[in-house]
Amino acid sequence: MSQGGGKVVILGDEPELVVDKSFMAALPPKDLSWAVKEKIIELTDKVRSLLPAPDVTIDQPCSDLKVIHKRWHDADVYFLFNEIKEPLTRTITLMGKGTVQQWVTRTGQIKTVPAVVTAEGRMQLPLEFKPYEAKLLVIGPTL
Secondary structure (H helix, E strand, O other), rough: HHHHHOOOOOEOOOOOOEOOOOOOHEEEEOOOOOOOOOOOOOHHHHHHHHOOOOEEEEOOOOEEEEEEEEEEEOOOOEEEOOOOOOOOOEEEEEEOEEEEEEEEOOOOEEEEEOOEEOOOEEEEEEEOOOOOEEEEEEEOOOO
């Protein structure tokens, strides 16, 4: 919501209805002059400049690697899953400060993972996945 400091970007035509407190009470918008509007339905440079930096980047396109990021009060948690039957190797860059650890759920083991801190203060590390392998990474204080 824009009242909380967020930005509203409208790609293409303006919406015909806007939901306020309930979908049952959707009405035509009164005034959207405060929103950023782009007639072209694509991520233009203008739209990209409004977006926050991504919390995960991968060294090359990889739709087969799924990532979920959760921020705790003192750590960042990433669940990564290789959803194909081939091994996968990528270098990823993650948001977070501290030690990168892999929590092995099958054994309960916690392993420190070597990472490089980038100029932007993010953690960069190479990862190798077996077919259909999942990894749980935690960045924060060492346990």
